[in-house]
Amino acid sequence: MDLWIEERNQDTHAVRLRVESVLFSGESEFQTVAIVETAAHGRLLLNDGMIRLTERDEFVYHEMIAHVPLLVHPAPRRVLVIGGGDGGTVRECLKHPTVEHVRLVEIDALVVDACREHIPQCAACLSDERVQVTIADGVAFVAETTERYDAVLVDSTDPVGPAQPLFGPAFYGNVKRVLSEQGIVVSQCENPWYEPDAQRALLDILGDLFPVVSLYNYHNLTYPGGLWSFSFASKGLRPDAAPDAARVAALGQLKWWTPAIHRAAFALPAFQQRALGLEPRR
Amino acid sequence: MDLWIEERNQDTHAVRLRVESVLFSGESEFQTVAIVETAAHGRLLLNDGMIRLTERDEFVYHEMIAHVPLLVHPAPRRVLVIGGGDGGTVRECLKHPTVEHVRLVEIDALVVDACREHIPQCAACLSDERVQVTIADGVAFVAETTERYDAVLVDSTDPVGPAQPLFGPAFYGNVKRVLSEQGIVVSQCENPWYEPDAQRALLDILGDLFPVVSLYNYHNLTYPGGLWSFSFASKGLRPDAAPDAARVAALGQLKWWTPAIHRAAFALPAFQQRALGLEPRR
Numbered sequence: 236m237d238l239w240i241e242e243r244n245q246d247t248h249a250v251r252l253r254v255e256s257v258l259f260s261g262e263s264e265f266q267t268v269a270i271v272e273t274a275a276h277g278r279l280l281l282n283d284g285m286i287r288l289t290e291r292d293e294f295v296y297h298e299m300i301a302h303v304p305l306l307v308h309p310a311p312r313r314v315l316v317i318g319g320g321d322g323g324t325v326r327e328c329l330k331h332p333t334v335e336h337v338r339l340v341e342i343d344a345l346v347v348d349a350c351r352e353h354i355p356q357c358a359a360c361l362s363d364e365r366v367q368v369t370i371a372d373g374v375a376f377v378a379e380t381t382e383r384y385d386a387v388l389v390d391s392t393d394p395v396g397p398a399q400p401l402f403g404p405a406f407y408g409n410v411k412r413v414l415s416e417q418g419i420v421v422s423q424c425e426n427p428w429y430e431p432d433a434q435r436a437l438l439d440i441l442g443d444l445f446p447v448v449s450l451y452n453y454h455n456l457t458y459p460g461g462l463w464s465f466s467f468a469s470k471g472l473r474p475d476a477a478p479d480a481a482r483v484a485a486l487g488q489l490k491w492w493t494p495a496i497h498r499a500a501f502a503l504p505a506f507q508q509r510a511l512g513l514e515p516r517r
Numbered sequence: 518m519d520l521w522i523e524e525r526n527q528d529t530h531a532v533r534l535r536v537e538s539v540l541f542s543g544e545s546e547f548q549t550v551a552i553v554e555t556a557a558h559g560r561l562l563l564n565d566g567m568i569r570l571t572e573r574d575e576f577v578y579h580e581m582i583a584h585v586p587l588l589v590h591p592a593p594r595r596v597l598v599i600g601g602g603d604g605g606t607v608r609e610c611l612k613h614p615t616v617e618h619v620r621l622v623e624i625d626a627l628v629v630d631a632c633r634e635h636i637p638q639c640a641a642c643l644s645d646e647r648v649q650v651t652i653a654d655g656v657a658f659v660a661e662t663t664e665r666y667d668a669v670l671v672d673s674t675d676p677v678g679p680a681q682p683l684f685g686p687a688f689y690g691n692v693k694r695v696l697s698e699q700g701i702v703v704s705q706c707e708n709p710w711y712e713p714d715a716q717r718a719l720l721d722i723l724g725d726l727f728p729v730v731s732l733y734n735y736h737n738l739t740y741p742g743g744l745w746s747f748s749f750a751s752k753g754l755r756p757d758a759a760p761d762a763a764r765v766a767a768l769g770q771l772k773w774w775t776p777a778i779h780r781a782a783f784a785l786p787a788f789q790q791r792a793l794g795l796e797p798r799r
Contacts, residue, residue, distance in 0.1 A: 241533070247557035248739075249533040251523070275529035292710070295786070428574070428738055454736060454744045456710055457530075461743025462736045491786045499781030504577070504773045 240271060240279070242286045244459040245429060250286065252276055252457065258353050263345040265397045270353040276457060278354050280321055282346070282392055290356050292456035293323050297357075298492040299453040299500065300465055301327035304386045304419040305334070306478040306497070307469070311385040312336065315413065317373035317401065318423075319390030320346035322358035328388075329360055330486045337366050338382075342397050344370045374400045377409035385415050389422035394433060402433070404440045407468075411444050417472055424450060424466040426458070427503075431510040434464060438511060441468040449474050450511065451500035453491075475501055522553060522561070524568045526741040527711060532568065534558055534739065540635050545627040547679045552635040558739060560636050562603055564628070564674055572638050574738035575605050579639075580774040581735040581782065582747055583609035586668045586701040587616070588760040588779070589751070593667040594618065597695065599655035599683065600705075601672030602628035604640035610670075611642055612768045619648050620664075624679050626652045656682045659691035667697050671704035676715060684715070686722045689750075693726050699754055706732060706748040708740070709785075713792040716746060720793060723750040731756050732793065733782035735773075757783055 238254040253274035260269045269281040277290025288296065301324055305311045313336045314328045320341030328337045339361065341347055347368060350358035361368055369376065377387075387410050394402040401422075410420050420441075425433045434450065441448045445468035455463045467474045478494050508514065520536040535556035542551045551563040559572025570578065583606055587593045595618045596610045602623030610619045621643065623629055629650060632640035643650055651658065659669075669692050676684040683704075692702050702723075707715045716732065723730045727750040737745045749756045760776050790796065 239531075245557065247535045247555070249521075251531040251533060253529045273529070275527065294788075456742060456744070460738060462738070488787070490788045493784065493787050493790075495784035496786055499784035502775065502777035502781035504778055505770070505775050506576075506772045508775075 240281065240284075240286075242284065242459055248459055250457060250459045252279060252286075252289070254279075259349050261345055261349065263343050265343045268343070268345045268349050270349055277356075279457075280346075280350065280354060283396065285392065286457050287392065288321055288323060288357070289457050290354065293321075293357060294490040295453055296455060296463075297323035297327045298489055299451070300324055300388050300390060300421055300423070302486065302489070302492045303451065303465070303474065303497060303500065304388070304421045304467065305331050306482060307472050307474055307476055308385055308417060308419055313382075313384045313415075314338075315340065315382075315384040315387045317377070317387065317389045317391065318342075318398065319388070321350040321354060322347075322361045324388055324390045325366055326357060326360040329363055329365060331482075332485050335365060338369060338384075339366065340369045340371050340373045340376045342370070342372050374406050377406065377413050380413060382413065383415045384413055385418055387414060387418070387420040389420065391423050393425070402437055404443070407440050407444055411470075414470060417470060419467065419469040419472060420445075422466045424464040426460045426463055427452070427507040427510065428460050428462065431507070435511055437466050441466060445469060446471060447473055449501060450503060452503060452507075453500060522563065522566075522568075524566065524741055530741055532739060532741045534561060534568075534571070536561075541631050543627055543631065545625050547625045550625070550627045550631050552631055559638075561739075562628075562632065562636060565678065567674065568739050569674065570603055570605060570639070571739050572636065575603075575639060576772040577735055578737060578745075579605035579609045580771055581733075582606055582670050582672060582703055582705070584768065584771070584774045585733065585747070585756065585779060585782065586670070586703045586749065587613050588764060589754050589756055589758055590667055590699060590701055595664075595666045595697075596620075597622065597659075597664075597666040597669045599659070599669065599671045599673065600624075600680065601670070603632045603636060604629075604643045606670055606672045607648055608639060608642040611645055611647060613764075614767050617647060620651060620666075621648065622651045622653050622655045622658045624652070624654050656688050659688065659695050662695060664695065665697045666695055667700055669696060669700070669702040671702065673705050675707070684719055686725070689722050689726055696752060699752060701749065701751040701754060702727075704748045706746040708742045708745055709734070709789040709792065710742050710744065713789070717793055719748050723748060727751060728753060729755055731783060732785060734785060734789075735782060
């Protein structure tokens with residue numbers, strides 16, 4: 236059987252991956268969730284047909300969303316992950332010996348359950364005693380909680396459907412309140428080729444709230460358009476501080492992140508800088 | 518009409534682009550050549566059905582193959598481009614005021630002719646008086662020429678069909694002979710995810726010939742797998758020298774390359790360093 240999944244973007248371009256079999260398909264009140272075995276990319280998680288992660292390359296996204304802020308912070312103890320029900324981001328947070336508590340707030344229990352069963356490479360860590368999984372709307376959670384976190388990682392899907400409020404100002408006002416004195420928030424921030432307006436909009440929202448705002452890029456093997464960004468905002472810590480060598484060594488062997496990759500990620504191409512209204516960086 | 522082109526790689530993944538119309542399709546003794554108008558990526562050049570460039574993102578490849586070596590060299594005057602019949606690499610070379618002569622050696626006249634007519638964004642520069650277009654086999658050309666060049670840019674397709682000898686040791690032995698005292702050769706070097714063996718093989722060949730060998734990455738919007746590499750080899754110049762600010766300014770407004778991008782490109786991800794037998798870079 237010649238079986239492929241395809242993700243179309245803006246109806247003008249698409250990525251296709253060959254599929255061996257369908258392992259899981261279900262529907263929650265929020266979205267459809269599917270997990271398939273691909274021919275060459277390991278298992279693949281799809282939300283509403285959109286590629287969320289593959290086992291082959293998920294380490295890139297997860298190392299870059301977690302280690303950049305957690306190594307900039309001098310001693311992160313408490314981390315809040317919004318979205319990210321697959322567990323990959325939590326797994327990377329737990330590599331930091333200073334981290335005592337990670338709360339995952341995922342709106343859709345079906346994502347967590349499906350990944351626990353079919354993608355343990357990411358989700359097995361959710362059983363770690365330092366992790367608390369909360370099935371709730373992340374927007375409501377940050378509005379109501381009295382807890383404080385050293386880092387908030389917004390591991391969201393695209394700004395459509397349930398993830399849309401995660402790109403809005405009310406959410407980030409509450410994120411700021413939830414952050415501790417040296418807190419950092421990093422968020423999935425779309426694609427510089429196809430979504431420059433979404434990138435600028437999020438940076439504008441963050442710029443109204445935080446003294447330090449930046450953007451960094453990484454490569455995503457299986458998302459259409461391949462170049463992807465995270466926003467970085469903090470109450471004062473700058474993102475390009477040299478990471479401490481002993482803390483880097485404590486993380487063990489990583490697959491993507493290196494200190495040089497950390498610095499390199501903040502070098503944005505000229506066209507992206509101009510689209511964001513920044514001066515080309517020297 | 519729902520018209521798409523698709524490039525499959527290793528029969529496990531593919532990129533698709535929506536097409537509005539076919540502008541040109543022809544066959545030479547080497548390959549088929551087609552140029553289509555896409556819905557969102559400008560005009561697209563295909564060789565044997567493989568995506569060679571789109572007007573939308575070709576600046577990334579062409580800026581990175583040209584400006585990295587030409588800014589590392591203190592005063593490049595003569596440049597040899599092997600392959601690259603579309604003209605995009607030549608166009609970027611001509612932005613350097615020191616460059617007096619660019620010779621393009623393309624095996625297939627059909628590529629040059631089709632691009633002159635349909636992709637002037639790249640090929641118009643081939644009429645510049647500093648450019649000499651030679652329709653010949655690049656392997657034979659470097660074996661026979663008595664000319665000398667400050668930079669050789671190997672702007673080749675994948676190591677199959679007519680481009681295969683461009684990845685071999687005999688070719689690079691002659692490239693070394695053709696290079697001037699401070700000469701640099703940069704070559705299209707495939708994808709770290711899907712072609713690590715090809716990357717290692719080329720670095721091994723270069724390492725037997727040149728004292729300085731390195732690899733740098735860039736993002737390709739429309740190639741399957743999105744992350745791509747160039748090899749860099751020189752008779753002594755190191756690739757990470759800080760580019761001279763006055764020379765950078767003389768290039769005018771670029772779309773991708775910045776001094777920070779130049780340095781960042783040499784920061785390879787950990788898994789790629791291990792696949793190449795390098796120590797993870799600090």
